[in-house]
Amino acid sequence: MPTTTLPDDVLRTLHPDCPDWERLGPSRGDAALRAVAEAQRVAEEERTQAWSGGFNRRTFLAGGIGVGVAALGSQLVTSRVSYAAAAERTGTLVVLFLRGGMDGLSLLVPAADPLLVKERPHIAVRAGALLDFDAARGFGLHPAMKPLAPLIAKGRVAAVPAVSTPDLTRSHFQAQDCLERGSSGSLTTGWLDRVLEASGPGTTFRAVAVGGTTPRSLQGPANAIAMRSIDALKLPVDDREMRATSAALRALYTGLDHPVAEQADLALEALATAKRIRGSATAKPATTYPKGNLGDALKDVAALIRSGAGVRVACIDVGGWDTHTGMGTPDSGDMQRHLGDLAAALAAFTDDLGEALDTTTIVTMSEFGRRVEENASGGTDHGHGGAVLVIGGGVAGGVHGTWRGLGQRTSLGDVPGWNDYRDVLGEVVGTRVGLSAGQLGRVFPRWKVKPVGVMAA
Template structure:
């Protein structure tokens, strides 16, 4: 089949795959290679050569996926040299942190939220100032054990209250449009070499925080990371692709080898039954955290994982402890995080999970028993190395004079929290390379 015919045949498929363009290209080309080798045993003799394939669209497919997984300029470390993993959970929609970790007994809070405020008697014990929403009960043991903490009144460099702008700014780690890459991509560069599985995004697309030059994977579960097509052709397809690049000198060769190794490793993981220690909640978030835990415990060298859960834009029906969207969402979040921590067991000491959201909400409830876009938000941390069991950072309070145009003021910069995490947990020496516009100050949340 000519390159022109191949491109025409599969153009619709590549467009349909969208963000997974590279993976689609590799899959369809691999299937075509296998079909041709099976149907024409003498294809090599008639001119079906490695050089011919590299000159056509097949090379584009393998090279594109290879660049997503690994590039030839990256040195690869052994999996056993990776001891710590950062898991970033993005709560999309603007989390109302005042409903999650509540200033206990604060009359300003209760007066501003007569229908949705959490009464002091209903809170789980936090510290001397704050209590935890009762839906966080699955996380209470970790809070008490010192492996969970929080930072309140966190502010994003962008104060527009626009979901799109705030998320973009937060995930780039900069208010300047000059900074194009994501903060997690720059973090990977600072962490140094790693394995093919050094960075993953769970779900169907690459988050803005990982966009950049460093290699990473988009996974919709380990089982989903495989060549499409019938199982009986899988080994033939891989062998055909390996043969194409054996003994050939070209920059794409290393990319192809790493890609094929990743597919092979993912297949072995998928074929090994995984039995988590704790039950995860059903649905996307639970499945994603389960997959991350599986990779950590498998020792594949995972350094960074990005997970997200939406539904936090609660303009209506926020509710209280008896029902509503906040209780439901927090229940799923806490169950997932609690199962993740329990499943990891002793390995939790080498993992830091951090939650973030683009902005907080206004202090006063609105006319629909919800809250509107605000400013100061909340970050929660779970894992090793924490000064746990307390809320860190400056607390501006909820007195009318302390509010920022009706919002909880942003007293703690998100880049300070992340900067402290990176320097104290992941040996990143120069935070300025991660957050170029910011003068880093410690919060005191990490040992």
């Protein structure tokens, strides 16, 4: 949240009684902010008596007097920051969106199906190389997922094959949009935004997207914090100057009947919480994370959860899954590398959480799967049904949902969408966030969630 800068002609009018206003702060932006706050305080005192006959803060803003304040606030607080009051939570849902269309048949491998090797002679993961997972249903995991073996042994890893949206699009944008809205209809909000609305108020950090932008699934009136990292969530000033700048911000917006006023106050709460977490013992991870953006993002989410910040939903985007060429073998290549990075980061995250894993559930999802047949470039093209992993507390280990074999592929060579993504996500949300069937009906309109069994009774 950067400090503000204003045009010189505006700055010259900020504080006529203080020609050397630039000395009020460590930078021109901070000095300008503090000057505006002081001018606002003085002007407010002068207006109090004049407004005693019936004017209020709303008419003050409507009349244009507060335009400068609102404009200043719009530069200080983004639309991605909105919070609610503290409340109890039932647990944390962490959603990893694997963007690009992850090949579910490389992750969750139907090794018992003879068509797999026939259709993928160069890239198929053979039975002998698989990580043991659910042999009774004929499935194993890619060997790169070995870091998850301890969790698998404890029954904390579940998977669902042939998961899809109802749309048969091969467009990344359209498929992601349908998945993240939670509907193929005209809804404008994201499914996770509706989860937050249904679950009620929470703490400052009840919803967080790590990576700097708000995903489509979190867009809507409930809003969320979008941050690059906990370390980046601070003002670029020392503690003394931070207190002065915070006081100026609160003076600017206290009592104003305007959305920006609430946003500014709550943004300061987020800054204070982030500072507390950085200075606490929970900020230091209990394990070593792999290097990279995913490891860094999960490390921050773990710190928030362990600190008791009240995270209800956390979202992280992971790109690079559009594997049209060079997918490789079980021992090398793009798929082996991507899955290895994913598994290593998830293993570190679950280890770092410690007992908090009991109330944390992780879901990996992608906009669609890939075709059954490999292409001429040693890769796979856009398909339909993909695979979902569900990891952590409350999970019923093993493979769940409908699977009818590769012989039942579509006329276009896709894995069919035998399991609707809303059934998978709805079951996880119902258990982890504590939503009722009626509330799930508002999260996924015109759809009755039919659990597939990924969460333990």
